[in-house]
Amino acid sequence: GQQVMQIPQYQHVQEGEDFTTYCNSSTTLSNIQWYKQRPGGHPVFLIQLVxxxxxxxxxxxxxxxGEAKKNSSLHITATQTTDVGTYFCAAPNNAGNMLTFGGGTRLMVKP
Amino acid sequence: SAVISQKPSRDICQRGTSLTIQCQVDSQVTMMFWYRQQPGQSLTLIATANQGSEATYESGFVIDKFPISRPNLTFSTLTVSNMSPEDSSIYLCSVKGDREGPQHFGDGTRLSIL
Incomplete structure (x- = not known):
């Protein structure tokens, strides 16, 4: 089945530092979606790239x-404590009706 | 986006028992899904809830363990049957309105089995 790899698994940053998470697929994607899950919360849709x-x-x-539509990235400039959470990328299957989620990157921000 | 109500929000259950989780949406939606999220892990799709017919289960999940109902376009239930401690997890329903659009999630049900 489709696999979506996401790195890093964890990232600790000082408040004000930048943060990037990367997502890679073995297949060409029709689109990619990004979600954020705050601690104790549920995933919330952020954006879709087509x-x-x-x-x-x-x-x-x-x-x-990415140009080949196999990878994607999310970059946060000057992180704030409100950015804390886990960021997931998600890619649809060929039929477009189901999502495969990446493993997620858990962001922790030190004030 | 649709407002999704999921209940119960949490429960602590005895092993061997079953629990039914409900997902109610404030508008008709084409697709509804059930996910499991084990502690510190990503989301794993259990099944797609099909209106008026049997759910479509993903590899590793079976109807006897996770029976699903979807009597109409706004409501679905997931039952976790004969629970064991390994079933302790967050269970999430999600909906999407169109085929390639985003999914929107309920608040989840945090389930602990003793």
Whole structure:
């Protein structure tokens, strides 16, 4: 089945430092989605990328979809304690109706 | 996006018993899914809940252990049967309105089995 690999598994940063998580697929993807799960919460949809090489920004968050549509990244500039949580990428199957989630990157921010 | 109510939010159960989790959506949705998230882990899809027919289960999950109902386009239940400590997990329902759109999750049910 489809596999989505995500690194790193954990990241500790000092508040104000930048953070990046990477997502890789063995197959070409029709789109990739990013979710954030706060401690004790449920996954919340952040963004969907569809086009090759697409870059989207949400305030301090920058999302990128690779040219080959096999990888993606999420970059947070100047982290804040509110950024704490686990960030998941997720890719649809060929039929487009189900998602496979990456392992997630747990971000911890020291104030 | 749809408002999803999932209950119970948490429960502590005895081994060998069964628990039914409910997922109610405030609007009709095409697709509903049930996930399991073990402590510190990612989300694993249990099954797709199909309206009016049997659910579609993923590898490693069977109907006898995780029976699912979906009587209409706004409601689904997942039963965790004959529970053991290994079933301690968070169970999440999610919905999506269109085929390639995002999924939206309920708050989850935190289940502990003693």
């Amino acid at each position: 086009k090759s090489g697409e870059v989207k920004k949400q305030k301090r968050l920058t999302f990128q979809f």
